Amino acid sequence: MSPRAAWRLERLGFAPVYDYVAGKVDWMAAGMPTVRADDRERRAFEGAGLEPLTCGPATPVADLPAGRSPIVVNSAGIVLGRVPARRGEDSTGTAEDVMRPGPTTVRANEPLDPLLERMRASGVAEMIVTTPEGRLLGLVHRD
Amino acid sequence: MPTAVDRSEVLRLLAEDDAQLVEVLPQGEYDEEHLDGAIHLPLKSLSPHTAQVLDRGRPVIVYCWDGL
Numbered sequence A: 001m002s003p004r005a006a007w008r009l010e011r012l013g014f015a016p017v018y019d020y021v022a023g024k025v026d027w028m029a030a031g032m033p034t035v036r037a038d039d040r041e042r043r044a045f046e047g048a049g050l051e052p053l054t055c056g057p058a059t060p061v062a063d064l065p066a067g068r069s070p071i072v073v074n075s076a077g078i079v080l081g082r083v084p085a086r087r088g089e090d091s092t093g094t095a096e097d098v099m100r101p102g103p104t105t106v107r108a109n110e111p112l113d114p115l116l117e118r119m120r121a122s123g124v125a126e127m128i129v130t131t132p133e134g135r136l137l138g139l140v141h142r143d
Numbered sequence B: 001m002p003t004a005v006d007r008s009e010v011l012r013l014l015a016e017d018d019a020q021l022v023e024v025l026p027q028g029e030y031d032e033e034h035l036d037g038a039i040h041l042p043l044k045s046l047s048p049h050t051a052q053v054l055d056r057g058r059p060v061i062v063y064c065w066d067g068l
Helices: A002-011 A023-029 A112-122 B007-016 B027-032
Strands: A017-020 A034-036 A071-073 A079-082 A105-107 A126-130 A136-141 B003-005 B020-023 B033-035 B060-063
Touching: A002 A017, A002 B060, A017 A023, A017 B007, A023 A034, A023 B033, A023 B060, A071 A136, A079 A126, A112 A136, B003 B007, B007 B060, B020 B033, B027 B033
Parallel strands: A017 B003, A017 B060, A105 A126, B020 B060
Antiparallel strands: A034 B033, A071 A079, A126 A136
């Protein structure tokens, strides 16, 4: 719909005209501000802790806090993996060596309460929230 | 020719070029949720008359749900 509107506006003499093709769904999924008629529904972004523990892929395992599960992000903030809290006695290597790649993530506009229900049902304690590009936004805790 | 832009370019155009955001979806969808600051101009009623709400001196960024 927006491409046709863009062409129509150009025909009406407006310039320059840009088409944000990914549209409202992309904006919402990235946790950008919107105006909502009914804002009672909480979303993942609103329920997430916004400063989860992170590390870079080259961080030495020996430098990671024991018993914690940092999210591995690159210099652009893109989620690469997650280091398991239980990683044995061996503290050699880097976060990238021991991380579990491709952790499950949700977008910022995921309805929070159904998400928490699914997490409870499947025994998942935490869920990573990212933009559509995979940039870390926060971490939802089940309890 | 309209230029396709992504979210980062939208943010730049808003911040640096004082662009106008325009949602072209029907009334109900705009009312339910729209981008902060967006003007509502539904495609189905887009005409020289209705387009007068826009400032001809500023760039225009249109969007719908997902471009389809």
